[in-house]
Amino acid sequence: MDPEILRSSFAVVERRAEFAVKYFYSHLFRHYPDVRGLFPLDFPEDMERQRDRLFAALTYVMERLEDPTLPGYLRELGRDHRKYLAEPEHYAAVGASLIAAFAAVAGSAWSAEAEKAWTEAYGAITNVMLQGAWEAQHEGEPPWWDAEVVSRTRHGDDLVVLTLRPHHRLRYSPGQYVSVSVPHLPGIWRPYSLGNAPRADHTVDLHVSRVEDGVLSTALVRQTREGDVLRLGAPGGALTLRAPVERPLTFIAAGTGWAPVKALLQQLDATHEARLFLVARDTSYLYDRSAVERLQSRLPRLGVTFITPAPGRPKAQATERLLTALGNRAGWARHDVYLAGPPPLVEEIAEALPAFGTPPEQIFHDLLPPADPSRPRPLGPAEWLLDRPHPNWHNPTSRAPNT
Numbered sequence: 001m002d003p004e005i006l007r008s009s010f011a012v013v014e015r016r017a018e019f020a021v022k023y024f025y026s027h028l029f030r031h032y033p034d035v036r037g038l039f040p041l042d043f044p045e046d047m048e049r050q051r052d053r054l055f056a057a058l059t060y061v062m063e064r065l066e067d068p069t070l071p072g073y074l075r076e077l078g079r080d081h082r083k084y085l086a087e088p089e090h091y092a093a094v095g096a097s098l099i100a101a102f103a104a105v106a107g108s109a110w111s112a113e114a115e116k117a118w119t120e121a122y123g124a125i126t127n128v129m130l131q132g133a134w135e136a137q138h139e140g141e142p143p144w145w146d147a148e149v150v151s152r153t154r155h156g157d158d159l160v161v162l163t164l165r166p167h168h169r170l171r172y173s174p175g176q177y178v179s180v181s182v183p184h185l186p187g188i189w190r191p192y193s194l195g196n197a198p199r200a201d202h203t204v205d206l207h208v209s210r211v212e213d214g215v216l217s218t219a220l221v222r223q224t225r226e227g228d229v230l231r232l233g234a235p236g237g238a239l240t241l242r243a244p245v246e247r248p249l250t251f252i253a254a255g256t257g258w259a260p261v262k263a264l265l266q267q268l269d270a271t272h273e274a275r276l277f278l279v280a281r282d283t284s285y286l287y288d289r290s291a292v293e294r295l296q297s298r299l300p301r302l303g304v305t306f307i308t309p310a311p312g313r314p315k316a317q318a319t320e321r322l323l324t325a326l327g328n329r330a331g332w333a334r335h336d337v338y339l340a341g342p343p344p345l346v347e348e349i350a351e352a353l354p355a356f357g358t359p360p361e362q363i364f365h366d367l368l369p370p371a372d373p374s375r376p377r378p379l380g381p382a383e384w385l386l387d388r389p390h391p392n393w394h395n396p397t398s399r400a401p402n403t
């Protein structure tokens with residue numbers, strides 16, 4: 001693999017990303033019609049997300065060509081792709097169309113060396129993904145987990161906590177997420193963190209907040225009933241407790257970002273020193289207070305602070321209040337800090353923490369979309385395409401209005 005050739009040719013393709021993506025999909029569906037079934041063609045919006053996903057994943061890989069964590073990411077991606085029933089021939093078809101699209105878009109910037117470098121790189125990437133898929137299969141892991149809804153607790157109009165019993169045991173680490181799909185919306189998958197550490201009965205909780213126009217979150221909040229069966233992809237994500245726990249811990253959770261933090265807290269015992277900042281858009285959205293109280297009575301060294309925006313103030317004002325509360329605490333250099341919630345909030349807090357004294361390597365959160373609101377709106381359609389929210393997390397700005 002020649003990282004320099006890959007980067008320079010990808011830079012050209014990236015500038016014409018929208019065209020590249022259109023070319024790629026039309027080439028793929030024309031030459032490999034069998035692959036169509038893997039994509040949510042009935043839902044144009046989701047097809048768009050899927051397009052974003054491709055470039056988001058490629059960009060992620062391009063930025064980390066020499067990063068030792070890349071193989072782990074690719075193995076996890078391959079393991080998760082088993083839910084699409086992706087076979088080696090599908091990977092080959094995608095590779096052929098991707099290279100055809102790059103060649104078409106790069107024009108005179110494309111060369112025999114670029115084609116060779118991409119063919120090799122794509123082969124290496126898919127080998128690691130297929131290895132991840134193969135390892136999972138070899139370990140007897142199913143391609144997905146069907147899971148029955150055994151209970152459903154609604155909080156207000158647009159938030160629900162679902163407890164699911166997977167038909168096969170789902171092994172995961174507290175803090176991880178799974179992608180979720182419902183039978184009547186095939187091909188639509190959204191990630192949700194698992195809201196509990198593994199239990200003896202193997203049930204798992206999902207905390208779902210409804211997003212305006214969000215097809216899956218609306219179905220989960222409004223239509224899902226006990227007895228329904230949902231489909232879950234392989235668990236992933238690295239928001240897991242760094243063991244052994246040698247430092248005091250700070251957890252900052254906003255909205256349903258509470259789900260993974262709750263799972264992490266459930267692993268602690270009475271000896272651990274921890275503080276929790278729980279942020280919600282208003283007090284009625286502090287939906288799991290009884291669980292917080294139970295944790296407090298079990299963990300004598302856990303301090304809890306609830307934060308909401310001032311009445312009538314915009315959502316983002318919670319960040320200001322949170323920053324003030326964090327600034328009033330000491331000992332940041334000693335703490336490991338775990339963050340979960342709307343990406344703009346997580347990004348802002350993660351950027352602010354080093355000024356309080358927390359070294360960056362002691363700050364943990366899931367992979368975030370580029371979400372700096374101070375950045376000017378991108379100009380061209382290709383930039384816009386690349387700059388849209390990360391496909392993995394729903395966009396909190398399109399949240400259902402607070403009723």
Ligand SMILES: NC(=O)C1=CN([C@@H]2O[C@H](COP(=O)(O)OP(=O)(O)OC[C@H]3O[C@@H](n4cnc5c(N)ncnc54)[C@H](O)[C@@H]3O)[C@@H](O)[C@H]2O)C=CC1
Nearest residue numbers: 209254255256257280281315316318340341342344345393
């Ligand atoms: N592992 C993770 O990091 C997880 C992240 N999430 C994300 O958390 C969010 C949860 O959604 P909801 O519960 O409906 O949250 P929400 O919209 O009710 O917001 C929760 C809190 O964050 C603040 N907030 C919301 N948008 C903000 C913004 N743009 N800038 C600054 N502060 C903001 C609100 O004021 C509120 O205090 C989703 O975006 C979801 O994708 C959810 C679960 C796990």
